[in-house]
Amino acid sequence: MALKRQLLPVLLFPLICTTALAAVNGPVKSVTLSSGGLSEIVRSANVGDNSEITINVPLDQVDDILKSLIIRDANGKVKNLSLAGPNPLEETFRTLPFSVDDLNSLPRLLNAVKGTGIRISGARELEGSILGVEYQTGANGAQNAVLSILTVKGDITTVPLDSSVSVEILDKTLNAKIADATLVAGKGAVDGSRTIKIELDGQGTRTVDISYVVSAPIWKTSYRMVTGENGTARLQAWAIFENASGEDWNDVSIVLSSGKPVTLKQALHRRYWKDRAELVVDTSAQNPAIASLGTSRRQKLAQEQDAAAGYAAPAPEMQMPQRPIEMAPAAQQTAIEEQEVTSNFSLPGQFDLKNGETISVPLLDKDVKVEMVSVYQVGRSGEHPTASVMLENDSGSSFPQGILTVYNGKSGYVGDAQIAGMPSGEKRAASFALDQKVSVGADTKPQRMITSIKVVDGIIHAKTLLREVTIFTVNGAADGDRTVLIEQEKRPGWTFRAENTADSTLTHDRVRIALKAGETRNVETVSEQTQAEEFALSDAAPQMITSWADAAEDPEVKTKLKELAEARMKQVDAQEALDRVQREYDQVAESQDRTRENLRAVPNGDLQSRYLAQMGEEEDRLGELRKERDAAQEIIGKFNEDVTRIIRTF
Known part of the structure; x- marks a missing residue:
């Protein structure tokens, strides 16, 4: 060469x-392109x-x-x-x-x-x-x-x-x-x-x-809806997907699969080496003549032999650290097949798609049942509800999630909405604009009521009813009739009551209100939850005990609770009096400590005499406070006995 x-x-x-x-x-x-980001x-x-x-x-x-x-x-x-x-x-x-x-x-x-x-x-x-x-x-x-x-x-x-x-x-x-x-x-x-x-x-x-x-790009869905007369609309769905496979597709059949599969990956095209412990090679010489010698004697003799041969003692062998394993890092109708957890859309015909190209293909084109409503979401909406289309999926197959463009059959484009994945048979509202001609006001009054009282072993078991009553004032549009849906998320453990809740779903409570042009209506909703509470009577506040007494149905329990509330009030007042005495005692004792320090720092004279007089006054006051504290502690002891006695009688 x-x-x-x-x-x-x-x-x-x-x-x-x-x-x-x-x-x-x-x-x-x-x-087969999956919405999970894979392609088969x-x-x-x-x-x-x-x-x-x-x-x-x-x-x-x-x-x-x-x-x-x-x-x-x-x-x-x-x-x-x-x-x-x-x-x-x-x-x-x-x-x-x-x-x-x-x-x-x-x-x-x-x-x-x-x-x-x-x-x-x-x-x-x-x-x-x-x-x-x-x-x-x-x-x-x-x-x-x-x-x-x-x-x-x-x-x-x-x-x-x-x-x-x-x-x-x-x-x-x-x-x-x-x-x-x-x-x-x-x-x-x-x-x-x-x-x-x-x-x-x-x-x-x-x-x-x-x-x-x-791996493959996620395929997307876009919807177009044109509203018509008599509660129907034409709904058209288009799929958008890309060929990112690295090669051209020629006469290829395409299936689109919607769902949420579990997708995993692993670096299989990579070499991994198992770490092994290194066994040190034994290079020592065995001399039968010294095999019977003691260990220290053999070591000394070996050192003498090495020194005579000109060898230095070897350094202790260092163990190398293990290396970490590096990890790498609207033509023909589409055939729709409902699987157990997915929906498959088999596109008609074959496709030619160059590598890197994007294509949009119609998935379905049909008339669906719709209703134009104004949706007010409790806690999310402001004064005005959103204009929405209530879409009913009666197609027999699930709708993939995607963006929806809404057209009025007469006036044209009115807004965009989002369609979440809709199984067949479901009914959902897709909001596309703000309905500024309708306004909603809300006034919520929370209530708390004790419904039952039971005392066992000094523990009071109370059931409390929490209630939220909301009055919605709905002002309709001046130029036309409206159907307004008041919607709020369901809360675990709460019950919801109102008139006409037929549109409620598994996740939301809804109230339907039909308004004539210019009409104003008040609508009441009630949410309730029952809570079970337990309290030690000896620690309960007097006001709480009084409220339990008012709610108790058993006359004997009511009487004992009122007696306990009075005893607990005296106990609390006595404790507050003792706390006041103790606070003053601590303040006077702290002042006396400062006076004592000042007295040590000044020479003999008038100032020293003044500090001595002040210390005497503070000592007298401390004596008085000790007596008051002792008396307060005796009173508290008596009230403690009264509270304990009353609790034992339940």
Whole structure:
């Protein structure tokens, strides 16, 4: 192989790679796009006896193919599946004396294969072995590569590596390795796909299907609705999807699947190495003559022998840390099939779609039942409700979620709305505009009532009814009739009551109000919840005990609760009196401490006398407060006994 310095980089020629990675003998037959962001690709291939199928796929799809590929072959079985490893470039150069970067430079390549026989052609004709390449500074300051050669005559000479020099490597085996490595390096620069080979064991000519699931863009749905007369509207649904498979689709059947599947991925096209504990090689010598010596004596003798031989004591062996595993990172009607958890839309005909293109296809086109209403959402709406279309799905199949553009049959576009996924048989409102001609006001009054009282072992068990009564004042439009829906989310544990709640759903309570032009109506709704509460009577506030007494139905319990409320009130008042005395006592004691510190700091004189007098007054006051505190504690003790006695009588 003859190499010139200026021509060597051309060996790494750029490979032209298109995004269309067509199958060699397994063209795409059908595609099922999932709303979960995956696509099931089905390829079809005609095979014979013990055939091999090859398909080209983008590199980022290999993990998914290794995870999900299945073969449909009625008269054969799968022998194996094979493809290039995750990094062919690394595997190729791992056993070569030169690196991929060495191929970019003739001096570096020659330096990497020292000792190889070469022939120099050009201004000088030489043959010999490579000793190495060094750089010398020229007259103009440039760095010039100079090759050192051991000639066949045994002389050592140098040759400047310039454009006039041609180098031929005489080792044919090394020449072949350089050629192969150059090809691999060129492909590695545009390494974006893998060829998968599938070997089959089987007899006879037959058609085989290959299926696998790979990542794909989520397909979308857009709706158009044109409202008409007599409570009907024309609803049209369109699907928008892309071909991002890495190859063109020609005469491909398309199925769109809606649902929320669990989707997982794993880096299967990656090598993982198990960490292993290293076993240290035993290099110690066994001397039978000293085997019977004690441990300390053997160690001392071994050190003396090492010192005599000129050896230093070995340093303790360091255990290398484990390396972490690096993880990578409206034509024909669409056939709709309701599955257990999904809906499949089989688009009519076949499609031609180039890689990267987007297409929009009609899914359904039919008349549906609708009603124009104004929806007021409690807690979300302001003064005005939203104009909405109440859509009833009586199509027999689920509607995928998507955006809805609403047109009035007479005036044209009126707004956009959102359709959540609608199973067949459901009825939902899609809001598309603010109805400024209707206003709604709300006045909510919360109530709390104790419905039952029971005392057991000093614990009072009370049931409390929480009630929210809301009065809605609804002002209709001046120029036409309106149907207003008042809507609020259901709350767990609460019951809802109102007139005409027929439109309520599993998640929302609704009240329907029919208004004539200019009419104003008041509507009452009631929400209730019963709560069970438990309190220790000894800790209950007197006011709470009084409220329980008022709610109690048993006369005896009512009387005892009132007696307990009075005793607890005295107990609380006495505790407050004791707390006041204690607070004053703490303040006087703190003031006395400051006076004592000041007294220590001043000399004899009038100021010292004043501090002594002040300390006497503070000591007198502390004595009075001690008596008051003792008396208050006696009173509290008596009231505590009264409260305990009354509680025991329940």
